[in-house]
Amino acid sequence: MSSRITLENVGQTFWVRGNDDKQLREFVALQSLDLDVAPGEFLTVVGPSGCGKSTVLDLIAGLAKPSGGSLTIDGKPITGPGLDRSVVFQQYTLLPWRTAQANVEFALEARGGLSKKERAERARKYLDLVGLTEFASRFPHELSGGMKQRVAIARSLSYEPQVLLMDEPFGALDAQTRERLQEELVRIWQRTGTTIVFITHDIEEAVFLGQRVAVMSARPGRIREVVAIELDREAAVSGRERDLRSTREFADYRHRIWSLLREQNLRAPAPADLPDAIDDKELTRV
Amino acid sequence: MSSLLAEKTQARPNPRQEESAKAKGASPRRTTAVTFSRGILGVIAFLAVWEIAPRAGLVNDYFIPPFHVVAHTWWEMMRSGEMEKHIRASLVRSAAGFFAAIAIAIPLGAAIAWYRPVREFLTPVLEIFRNTAALAILPVFTLIFGIGETSKIAIVLYACFFPILLSTITGVAGVDPQLLRSARVLGLSPVATFRKVVFPAAIPTIFTGIRISGAAAILVLIAAEMIGATAGLGFLINYSNQNFLIPKMYAAIVTTTVLGVFVNYALVALERRFSRWRA
Numbered sequence: 001m002s003s004r005i006t007l008e009n010v011g012q013t014f015w016v017r018g019n020d021d022k023q024l025r026e027f028v029a030l031q032s033l034d035l036d037v038a039p040g041e042f043l044t045v046v047g048p049s050g051c052g053k054s055t056v057l058d059l060i061a062g063l064a065k066p067s068g069g070s071l072t073i074d075g076k077p078i079t080g081p082g083l084d085r086s087v088v089f090q091q092y093t094l095l096p097w098r099t100a101q102a103n104v105e106f107a108l109e110a111r112g113g114l115s116k117k118e119r120a121e122r123a124r125k126y127l128d129l130v131g132l133t134e135f136a137s138r139f140p141h142e143l144s145g146g147m148k149q150r151v152a153i154a155r156s157l158s159y160e161p162q163v164l165l166m167d168e169p170f171g172a173l174d175a176q177t178r179e180r181l182q183e184e185l186v187r188i189w190q191r192t193g194t195t196i197v198f199i200t201h202d203i204e205e206a207v208f209l210g211q212r213v214a215v216m217s218a219r220p221g222r223i224r225e226v227v228a229i230e231l232d233r234e235a236a237v238s239g240r241e242r243d244l245r246s247t248r249e250f251a252d253y254r255h256r257i258w259s260l261l262r263e264q265n266l267r268a269p270a271p272a273d274l275p276d277a278i279d280d281k282e283l284t285r286v
Numbered sequence: 287m288s289s290l291l292a293e294k295t296q297a298r299p300n301p302r303q304e305e306s307a308k309a310k311g312a313s314p315r316r317t318t319a320v321t322f323s324r325g326i327l328g329v330i331a332f333l334a335v336w337e338i339a340p341r342a343g344l345v346n347d348y349f350i351p352p353f354h355v356v357a358h359t360w361w362e363m364m365r366s367g368e369m370e371k372h373i374r375a376s377l378v379r380s381a382a383g384f385f386a387a388i389a390i391a392i393p394l395g396a397a398i399a400w401y402r403p404v405r406e407f408l409t410p411v412l413e414i415f416r417n418t419a420a421l422a423i424l425p426v427f428t429l430i431f432g433i434g435e436t437s438k439i440a441i442v443l444y445a446c447f448f449p450i451l452l453s454t455i456t457g458v459a460g461v462d463p464q465l466l467r468s469a470r471v472l473g474l475s476p477v478a479t480f481r482k483v484v485f486p487a488a489i490p491t492i493f494t495g496i497r498i499s500g501a502a503a504i505l506v507l508i509a510a511e512m513i514g515a516t517a518g519l520g521f522l523i524n525y526s527n528q529n530f531l532i533p534k535m536y537a538a539i540v541t542t543t544v545l546g547v548f549v550n551y552a553l554v555a556l557e558r559r560f561s562r563w564r565a
C-alpha cells in the first residue's frame with residue numbers, strides 16, 4: 001500500500017520570455033534537488049512562493065519530465081502518470097456535470113477492471129470515509145469548498161494508490177474548515193497507510209501534518225533542510241479535545257521552520273521582483 | 287414606479303446566507319404573476335394598435351390590414367391546408383440543413399480545437415468562408431445544385447455551419463486545463479479524455495452556437511425561398527406580395543415569427559436540460 005520515492009539531483013528549467021526585455025531565456029525552477037520519501041510516510045513540503053514546490057509535485061506525478069536528475073518510485077524510474085500515484089489539486093478539479101458519487105466513479109472508470117455495481121459500491125465506501133455519505137448525489141456547485149475537496153480526496157483514494165500527492169489542497173478553504181480537514185486527513189492516512197507528499201505554504205499546516213517537513217530554498221528550488229517532527233498527533237485527531245497547535249513543542253517547531261524560511265526570504269529577490277515569483281497557478285485562481 | 291435602482295438594491299440574502307439556508311433569494315409569487323400579466327398586456331396593446339390604426343385611418347388599411355383580417359386569413363389558410371404545405375416545405379428544408387450542419391460542424395470543430403496542425407491548416411480558409419455572407423453565395427449554390435431542394439438545404443447548412451463550428455472550437459479549446467491534468471493523472475486515454483471530460487465540458491458552449499444557428503436556419507431559408515422556390519413560407523410571402531394578396535402575406539410573416547419563437551424556445555429548453563450542472 002505504500003512506496004518509497006527518491007529524487008536525485010533533479011533539475012527543471014523552462015523557457016520564458018522576459019516581461020521587460022522580451023528576451024527568450026531559460027528559467028531554472030529546480031536545481032540539484034534531492035529528496036527521499038519513506039514508504040508510508042507523511043511528508044510536507046514548505047517553501048517561499050515560487051520556489052518550485054508545485055513543480056516537484058508535477059515531476060513525481062509524472063505530469064512533467066525533469067531536465068536532469070532521476071526520479072524513482074520503488075527503484076523504478078518515473079516516466080509518466082500512473083495509477084500508483086494520485087494527485088489532489090488546490091482547485092478540486094471535479095467534473096461539474098457529475099455528482100459527487102459519479103466523480104469518484106470517474107476515477108474508477110479510468111482504472112478499469114470493475115463492474116458498474118462494484119464502482120458504485122467502492123465510490124460509496126470512499127465517500128463514507130470522507131464523511132460525505134449524504135451528499136453522494138449532489139453536484140459540485142451544490143457543495144461547499146471543503147466538501148468539494150473531500151470528494152476530490154475520496155476520488156484520489158478510491159483506486160487505492162500507493163502515493164497521494166497533494167498540492168496545497170486546503171489553500172482555498174477558510175481556517176476552520178481547513179483545520180477540520182487536516183485532522184481528517186491524518187486519520188485517513190493512519191487508516192490507509194498511504195504515502196503522502198503534501199505541499200503547502202502554511203507553516204502550521206506543515207508542522208501539524210508532516211512526520212517530516214522539507215523546507216525548500218528560494219529559486220532555484222532545492223531542499224534546504226528536512227525537519228523531523230515529533231508530536232503526539234494521536235490525541236489531536238482522536239477527538240479528545242487537545243489543542244496541539246497551542247503546545248510548546250508545536251510552537252518550537254513552527255518557529256524553527258519559520259526561521260529557516262525567513263532566511264530564505266531575506267536572500268530572495270527584492271520585492272519589486274515578487275509578482276514574477278508567485279506561482280502562475282496562484283495568480284490565475286485568486 | 288419600481289425602477290432598476292430599487293430592483294438592484296433591494297434587500298436580499300447574501301450568498302453565505304443563501305448557502306446556509308440552502309435556498310436562493312426569490313421574489314414573492316405575486317411579483318411573478320404581475321410580471322406575467324404585464325407581458326400579456328404588452329402583447330394585447332400591440333395587437334390593439336394593429337387593429338385600430340388601420341380602422342381609424344391612421345395607416346392605409348390596404349397595405350396594413352387590421353389584425354382580425356390577417357387572423358381570419360391565417361385561419362382560413364390553416365383550414366384549407368394551404369399553410370401547412372408551405373410550413374412543411376420550409377421546416378423540412380431548414381431541419382435538413384440545420385441537422386446536417388450539426389453533424390459536420392461539431393466533429394470538425396472538435397478536430398480543429400484538438401489537433402494543432404489541423405487548426406493551423408484550416409483556420410485561414412475557414413476565416414475566408416466565414417466572412418462570405420450566406421446569401422451572397424446563394425447564386426453559386428443555385429448554379430451548382432439547381433433551383434430545387436438541394437440548393438436550399440445547402441444554403442441553410444452553410445449559414446448554420448459557422449456558428450456551430452466556432453462555438454465547438456471555443457468550447458473544446460476552453461476546457462479547464464486542471465480537468466485535463468486530473469484526467470492525465472488518472473491515466474485516461476486521449477479518446478476517453480475527450481469523451482468523458484472535454485466534450486461534456488464543451489456542450490454548453492456548443493449549444494450557444496446551435497441556438498444562433500436555429501435562428502439563422504429560418505432567416506436564411508426565408509430569404510432563399512423568396513429568390514427561387516415554388517413552396518415554402520418565403521415563397522408565400524413573396525408570391526402574395528407580388529399578387530397583392532396582402533392579408534396572406536401578413537399571415538405568412540406571422541407564421542415565420544411564430545415558428546422562430548418556437549424553435550428558439552425548444553433550443554433554449556434543450557440547452558437548459560444539458561447545462562443543468564452549471565451553477
